Amino acid sequence: MHADRHCMSAWTGRTDPEADSARWHQRIRALNEASEPGLALLGFACDEGVRRNHGRVGAAGAPQSVRKALANLAWHRQAPAYDAGDVTCEDGDLEAAQARLGRNVCALLDAGHLPVVIGGGHEVAFGSWSGLAEHLSGNPAPQIGIVNFDAHFDLRDPAHVHSSGTPFAQIAEQCAARGWPFRYACLGVSRASNTRALFSRAAELNVLVREDREIREATLESIGAELDAFAAGCDALYLTIDIDVLPACEAPGVSAPAARGVRLELLEPLIERLKASGKLRLADLAEINPEYDIDNRTAKVAARLIHLLSL
Numbered sequence: 630m631h632a633d634r635h636c637m638s639a640w641t642g643r644t645d646p647e648a649d650s651a652r653w654h655q656r657i658r659a660l661n662e663a664s665e666p667g668l669a670l671l672g673f674a675c676d677e678g679v680r681r682n683h684g685r686v687g688a689a690g691a692p693q694s695v696r697k698a699l700a701n702l703a704w705h706r707q708a709p710a711y712d713a714g715d716v717t718c719e720d721g722d723l724e725a726a727q728a729r730l731g732r733n734v735c736a737l738l739d740a741g742h743l744p745v746v747i748g749g750g751h752e753v754a755f756g757s758w759s760g761l762a763e764h765l766s767g768n769p770a771p772q773i774g775i776v777n778f779d780a781h782f783d784l785r786d787p788a789h790v791h792s793s794g795t796p797f798a799q800i801a802e803q804c805a806a807r808g809w810p811f812r813y814a815c816l817g818v819s820r821a822s823n824t825r826a827l828f829s830r831a832a833e834l835n836v837l838v839r840e841d842r843e844i845r846e847a848t849l850e851s852i853g854a855e856l857d858a859f860a861a862g863c864d865a866l867y868l869t870i871d872i873d874v875l876p877a878c879e880a881p882g883v884s885a886p887a888a889r890g891v892r893l894e895l896l897e898p899l900i901e902r903l904k905a906s907g908k909l910r911l912a913d914l915a916e917i918n919p920e921y922d923i924d925n926r927t928a929k930v931a932a933r934l935i936h937l938l939s940l
């Protein structure tokens with residue numbers, strides 16, 4: 630696993646002459662085996678799940694566009710941050726790419742890093758989770774909590790095809806096969822964009838669901854408390870942010886833009902609350918599609934979320 634010249638070429642930007650003015654491009658380093666624990670960015674340059682799900686492709690370009698947006702943000706960290714390069718999907722072999730991603734995420738976790746994976750379509754989630762599962766597989770039944778901010782459940786029946794619409798159903802199957810609990814919270818769901826079958830599957834799987842319209846200034850505290858309770862029942866948290874949870878005006882560069890969405894100003898405090906649990910072991914961002922972005926708005930919002938996770 631290494632960041633090649635292509636990945637590292639994204640890390641350029643403004644350099645201020647005064648002291649204490651560092652930005653990400655001046656601090657981030659290519660990961661190597663001796664790197665002390667830190668935040669490790671890993672790209673999943675993959676469109677195959679979105680293609681299989683009949684969405685508009687382009688998410689494979691997201692890791693590089695998010696690196697470029699993050700490069701110029703101000704550096705406020707004490708601990709290091711690394712670029713671990715990209716996992717790519719060759720010849721449409723999504724399953725092999727997800728397996729490679731899983732192995733790399735597991736290696737980062739074993740080395741003590743906080744992996745932050747930049748997708749790719751939401752098929753990134755199956756690879757990310759597989760890495761955390763592998764890392765924790767010494768425990769008899771690890772309680773992994775998945776918190777997904779998304780307009781969609783991504784619980785489509787994986788018997789038909791594995792895609793960006795199936796990762797959490799695939800994870801549920803894996804958990805069942807291993808005798809592990811499946812703990813899944815999906816926040817920001819649009820009733821208009823998810824079928825009755827998907828709501829039924831979510832109910833069967835005991836998913837903690839909060840719809841987009843339920844997440845408001847006035848409910849933020851109670852939803853935050855629900856997330857605290859969810860986190861308390863878990864050993865480790867995996868946070869996955871599908872950027873299409875945001876309104877299309879805040880995140881136009883996605884495969885399936887949200888007519889309503891949940892604004893960044895409501896999302897951020899919930900993410901901060903999850904971080905405060907101390908149980909966050911892994912995060913990823915999915916569905917950013919630079920081909921449909923406007924003035925890098927979506928890449929910037931993704932970069933800001935990584936920045937938030939880094940504080």
Ligand SMILES: N=CN[C@@H](CCC(=O)O)C(=O)O
Binds near residue numbers: 682751781783884885
């Ligand atoms: N990653 C998931 N995407 C959505 C796509 C919905 C759409 O294209 O409208 C899903 O499968 O539900």
Ligand SMILES: [Mn+2]
Binds near residue numbers: 779781793871915916
């Ligand atoms: Mn999704």
Ligand SMILES: [Mn+2]
Binds near residue numbers: 780781871874916
């Ligand atoms: Mn979505």
